[in-house]
Amino acid sequence: MHSKKDPNRSINRRIRHIFLLGLVSTGLSAGLGACFSGEEEVTEPVDTIAEPLDTRSTLENRETEVSITVPANWIKADSTLRNSADIYASYPVENLYASVLSESDEVLSQFSLEDNADKYRWLIEEELSEYEGSQKTDVTVIGSNPAVQYEIRGQVDGVSVVYLHTTIEGDDRYYQVVGWTTADRYAENKQTLQNVISSFEGI
Numbered sequence: 001m002h003s004k005k006d007p008n009r010s011i012n013r014r015i016r017h018i019f020l021l022g023l024v025s026t027g028l029s030a031g032l033g034a035c036f037s038g039e040e041e042v043t044e045p046v047d048t049i050a051e052p053l054d055t056r057s058t059l060e061n062r063e064t065e066v067s068i069t070v071p072a073n074w075i076k077a078d079s080t081l082r083n084s085a086d087i088y089a090s091y092p093v094e095n096l097y098a099s100v101l102s103e104s105d106e107v108l109s110q111f112s113l114e115d116n117a118d119k120y121r122w123l124i125e126e127e128l129s130e131y132e133g134s135q136k137t138d139v140t141v142i143g144s145n146p147a148v149q150y151e152i153r154g155q156v157d158g159v160s161v162v163y164l165h166t167t168i169e170g171d172d173r174y175y176q177v178v179g180w181t182t183a184d185r186y187a188e189n190k191q192t193l194q195n196v197i198s199s200f201e202g203i
Contacts, residue, residue: 051075051076052073052074052075053070053072053073053074053075053076054072055072056069056070056071056072057069057070057072057074058199059076059087059089060087061086061087061100063086064086064102064202065202066086066087066100066102066175066200066201066202067087067199067200067201067202068087068089068098068100068177068196068197068199068200068201069195069196069199070089070091070098070196070199071091071192071195071196073091074089074090074091074096075089075090075091075092076089085099085100085101086099086100086101086102087099087100088100089196094181094185094189095181095182095185096179096180096181096185096189096192096193097179097180097181098177098178098179098180098193098196098197099176099177099178100175100176100177100178100200101175101176101178102170102173102174102175102176102202103173103174103175103176104172104173113146113147113148113167113169113174114148116167116169116174117148117150117165117167120165120167120176121134121150121152121165124152124163124165125152125154128154128155128156128161129154129155129156129157129158130154130155131153131154132153132154132155132160133152133153134150134151134152134153135150135151136148136149136150137149137150137151137164139166142166142168142177142197142198142200143200143201143202145168145169145170145202146168146169147166147167147168147169148166148167149164149165149166149167149197150163150164150165151163151164151165152165153183159182160182160183160184161180161181161182161183162180162181162182162183162186163178163179163180164178164179164180164190164193164194164197165178166178166197166200168200168202170202173202175200175202177197177200178197179192179193179194179196179197180193181193
């Protein structure tokens with residue numbers, strides 16, 4: 001079913017490790033501060049020790065030249081996830097998670113943005129205990145880059161979850177920028193996740 005050059009093989013383990021582990025991870029808890037309200041902003045490298053951020057912060061991966069901005073009191077990537085995601089951040093008290101993965105495999109350029117979005121989405125769907133459906137949103141651009149976004153719903157070990165999965169086409173690579181949470185918290189936190197996704201910047 002998969003050819004040797006199928007990009008699904010190279011990212012399948014990363015998908016499983018990041019998007020499923022996040023839902024059962026534990027972390028520090030802190031009160032949610034102002035999300036995107038014009039407060040002072042700082043920039044933090046992604047390879048620092050996990051700790052709650054004092055203020056709205058831009059997390060960068062300088063090696064892959066990508067960044068996202070998260071609200072105050074989110075937590076930076078921890079050591080178990082740094083090797084899988086370019087950027088990983090969470091707010092465990094609300095079960096909120098966000099990550100960035102970049103892929104520069106030349107095989108990806110053979111497929112359209114929609115095709116690659118379908119492949120990434122399929123990988124997530126395959127790892128869910130129960131897949132409940134997906135719906136395309138009206139997001140078509142992130143920054144100045146073409147994008148496709150889907151809400152993906154399902155269950156992980158009996159927990160209902162929602163992924164806000166965004167595929168972004170760059171000049172020479174594709175990016176997955178994803179926010180996810182439990183289904184019961186999605187409605188109230190959707191805008192926060194969307195703000196994090198929309199803050200993405202890449203080369």
